[in-house]
Amino acid sequence: MGIKAPELLMSSPGGFCPGCGHGIIGRLAFEVITEMGLDEEVITVVDVACGSLFEFMTDSDVVSAAHGRPIITAAGVKRVRKNNPVIAYIGDGAAYSIGISHTIWSAIRNENITAIVVNNGVFGMTGGQMAPTTLIGQKTTSSPYGKSQEKAGEPIDVVKLLGKIDVAYLARGSVDSVANINKTKQYIKKAIEKQMNKEGFTFVEVLSPCPTNWNLSPIDSLKRIKDVVSKQFEVGEFVERSAK
């Protein structure tokens, strides 16, 4: 069986750490785009930090937005180019910390874009600081004694955050197993189909390993997702609204 990366990801080598989930998640997104025949239409909006490396890895048109602003910047692109698929590819720090108001308000306005949010529980690029998704007790460089719920609050669960808002689609996938990778691809595909169908805001969070900042091997990182992270953040489809 031959394995070939989508042409949209052929432009330059990536720079991700060994065992990072970004490479898988980005690949899934661009595979879906290629399979849907949208290679020449897609516009990708990236954040700063690890996910921004797709700016130079993809062969699609790209806008690099300010930290935390890709969802809202993508909405600006989409409102001008209504027929192009527009993807905001960002991390959990962008979506749930600095950009949380844009996440919520884009959901409320049902902006017709797809947000793909990589949840690895840390600020990766800056060296593994505590993120909104860091689990209680998890040690990071800015929660050296373990994240305290008293001091930092409970981890943000996007299903609780957006689950009651009338968005077009909300799902959470994971890349910890082949089965979950395949499911995640289906979630992303459904999200982009709904966007092309002008149904509104589509949002796919993906649980992803960060071996470098978790101080675990790549294999143990995947095991941690299965045994620990996905117990806190359930995978599945949570909101799915049919076309109005």
Add this chain to the structure above:
Amino acid sequence: MDNNEVIMKGNEALAEAAIRVGCRFFSGYPITPQTEILEYMSWRMDEVGGEAIQTEDELAGINMVLGASAAGARALTSSAGPGFSLKQEGISYLVAADLPAVIVDVARIGNGLGDISQSQSDYHLVTKGNGHGDTMVIALTPATVQETADFVALAFELAEKYRHPVIILSDAAIGQMMEGVALPEMKEHDINKFDWTVKGHKKGDPVRKIVNTSYICEGDFVGYESILRNKYNQIKKEEQRWENVEVSDAEVVIVAYGISSRVAKEAVKVARKQGIKLGLIRPQTITPFPVKAFDEISKDCKGIMIVEMSIMGQLKDDVKLATKCTLPIYGYLTSYIVPDSEKIIALAKDILAGKAKEVV
């Protein structure tokens, strides 16, 4: 009177002029005294098939504009003092991304919340601010409703000429007053006009479009350095705009922009009738500062008078540089009170009599 000539509020004339020069994207947040722009766009954009979005905050307003501009639209956002502070992040990113956009500050008084009264206290914010980094943004300062409308058209032209944001610094007085205004002809803007816009990378296109705000992986800081420096140098050389009134023989030259300059112009007229040689330099761009306007000042000039609604006298430093510190600078400075022409003339007399104190 042709049918393009109407009586309108400054803010509404600004919005209508933007529509007429092809602006089809507006995103912003309510704040007095600029809210009429948001309100006007909220019904007018529907009529022309454009987008007007009341955003969750000013950060969203300007970062949506960044996306809309990258996609090829003529995009506008507006605010006033406190909200304009929030737009600083986005301005820096627009500069980094080489994207055109027009950003309006209808200035109001104050640090902090201040108040909604007219003022000119955002001069430093607009000329020396513009977010982090080596940012310099053309700033136009209309003094009338007509000039407000005219500068909207000019702002979009300059923004596209330089692929750079442009600021219009109005104020509460000009934004709220009603005057006769001839509006520009209606035209559409083609979102595919420029080859740098993101539209989807077609197989035949040799290069995909990257709207880039990061220097990571580019590896060519020196190249970028010279591009940006050349852009700024060209702007400083070619885009200075001003109006000089009776400057060549003036013994006292006023420097004033915006609402203050209207009073100053009146003062020049009255003073001349009294035999006082008063002149006026009225910057229409405060970035670039019109240093060329100062060439007309003669050796008979005894001093410069800045007339400005600012506690600090924010024009002072740019005037000092423009005159190479060769002339004393006096100030008639207020905060929310529009200057009075009689007080300008009284200060001119004191300057000529050697009784005035220089601004600190």
